[in-house]
Amino acid sequence: MYQDTSIAMLDELLASSVRAYHQYKTYSLRQRADFMRAIAKEIELLGDELIETAHAETNLPAARLMNERARTIFQLNSYADAAEQGNWLEASIDTALPERTPPKPDLRKMLVPLGTVVVFGASNFPFAYSTAGGDTACAFAAGCPVVVKAHPAHAKTSTLVADAIHKAAEQCQMPDGIFHHVYGAGFETGEYLAKHPAVKAIGFTGSFSGGKALFDWANQRKNPIPVFAEMGSVNPIFLLPEKLQTEAEALAKQCAGSITLGMGQFCTNPGLLIAIDGEGLDRFVQHLRKEIKSVMPSKMLHAGIAKNFGEKLEKALAQKGVQLLTQTEQNMGEGEGLISIATTTARTFLNNPVLHEEVFGPYSLIIQCQNEAEMLEIAQKLEGQLTATLMATPKDMRQHRELLTYVQEICGRFILNNVPTGVEVSLPMQHGGPFPASTDSRFTSVGADGIKRFARPVCFQNWGDEFLPDELKNGNPLQIWRTINNELTRDAIS
Structure with missing residues (x-):
């Protein structure tokens, strides 16, 4: 139904995106925020049609989709508020000291937009991490035009949301080219976009293979660009003895x-x-078996994910030293996930890289350690993760302080006595971790700090007030927080 966007059309769309960037970057923080709020409103107005379309394409239940739509609307509105408040700009000013020897110049710094951002829709979140998801919202907040490549698994859903963005752009009199929506079932479209000179940054949520390919293509360019790829994780839970x-x-x-x-x-x-x-x-294993057996399987998102899960699961369970503990007992329907728990020893895990790989679906591997030293060795050898969890009492924490220090090194979100699923959209959230969980652990793809991914710092030296951006003018017309001579304040400079 949806044909791949041609190379000629991609070139045309990207050229218009560049033209839009030179206009949009001059728009005020309030104009950007109002545009994002208008998008949120248009998505809400799509009503049942959006939910029904996404359900048909992804097998996700209506209740889950309604929650995700609400999250997407919240993201757009909350990032709009953050954009307008301006804290993300990190505006800082040191006023001149002409009497000093040598004289100190007037220095003013803030973040400015990078340019056109390409966002790749995620397969497992058709709203919150796709067409109008967090990456798109952050890019608009930063002052960047966006080109979204629809995920082939929910192209119709993506198109409905794209139409809502176009409608909001027209209402808010955004420049032509502020947003484009393209299709591509194979990797060729993604490669072309990643290597195109008009593209200045990439946002991606998906598999390691997909994210790493984009990262490599972007770094093969004459002028490399940042790729902010969140590529999955095995999210270890350390169950401490007491x-x-x-x-x-x-x-x-x-x-x-x-x-x-x-x-x-x-x-x-x-x-x-x-x-x-x-x-x-x-006793934990005994109870876990009981709990797993009581869960009814359901359809996975689409045939591609179900097939990939089946293949990865089969590969993991075939490894020497891995024992299957329990699986779903109910009759499996087509495309349903085979819920599985397996176990192995610490030595087997440490010596087999295959067991470190993510199996995307309802599967978990229990690693049995002989002692604390083996648990510590696993923490030292694990790859980068989005999250790591400790299930521990205060006594456990005191007795395993070294473990705590090593686990912190491998994750972006360090959890105590809670599960990793569920990512709150808030400023302190960190969704990203050391490679291979993401390509840049300094940034988050959830929360308003994610806006900073699509901006870069510029220092203005000895500029007269008339020609400075409003964010750095003496009078602080936007009333944003700024660091002036090392003091955080909203005051004007007299």
């Missing part, structure tokens, strides 16, 4: 719920459960 001994049943219930939530199709799904052998772990 917590496991005293709360085995409750922990099993928590973990089972997180493993199977949305048929495991979250980038924060816990794929590793790490514990020391003992009676507490035995």
Whole structure:
């Protein structure tokens, strides 16, 4: 139904995006924010049609889709507020000291937009991480035009949202080319966009292979560009001894719920459960089996994800030293996820890189450690993760301080006595972690700090007030927070 956008058309759209950038970057923070709020309103007005379309394309239940739509609308409105408040600009001013030897110049710095941003829609979040999702919202807030490549698995849903963005752009008198929506079923479209000189940054949520390919293409350019790719994670949960001994049943219930939530199709799904052998772990396994058996399987997002999960699961379970503990007992329907829990020893895990790979779906591997030293070694050898969790009592925390320091090194979000699924949209949230969880662990793809990904700092030296951006003028006409001579203030400069 949806044909790949031609190379000639991509060139034309990107040229108009560049023209739009030179206009849009001059628009005020309020104009950007009003545009984003208008998008949120247009998405809301799509009503049941959007939910029904997304359900038909993704198999996601209506309740889940309604929650995700609400999250997407909240993201747009909250990032609009953040854009207008201007804190993300990191405006700083040091006034001149002409009497100093040598004289100190007037220095004023702020973040300015990068240019055209290409956003790749995510397969597992048709709203919140796709066409009008967090990457698109952050780029608009930063002052950048956006080109979205629709995910082939929900192209019709993406088109409905794209139409809403176009409608909002027209209402807000945005420049032509502020937003474009393109199609491409294969990798060729993505490669062309990543290498195109008009593109200045990329936002991506998806597989490691997809994100790494974009990263490599972007770095092969004559002028490399940043790729902000969130590429998944196995999100280890470390079950410490006293917590496991005293709360085995409750922990099993928590973990089972997180493993199977949305048929495991979250980038924060816990794929590793790490514990020391003992009676507490035995009881945890017993209760986890019971919980898993009670969960009814459901259809995965689409045939491609179901096929990939089946292949990855089969590969993981075929590894030497891996034992299947439990699987879904109900009759499996076509495209449904086979909920599975397996176990292996710490030594087997450490010596087999295949077991470190994400199996995207309802699967988790229990790693049985002989002692604290093996658990510590795993923490030292694990790759970068979006999240890492400790299930621990205060006594556990005191007795495993070294473990805490190593686990912190591998993750972007460090969780205590909670599960990793569920990502709150708020300023303190960090959604991103050391490679290979993401391509740049300094940034987040969730929360208003994500706006900074699509901007760069510029210092204005010895500029007269008349020609400075409003954000840096003496009178502070936007009333934003600025650091003036090392003091955070909203005051004007007299």
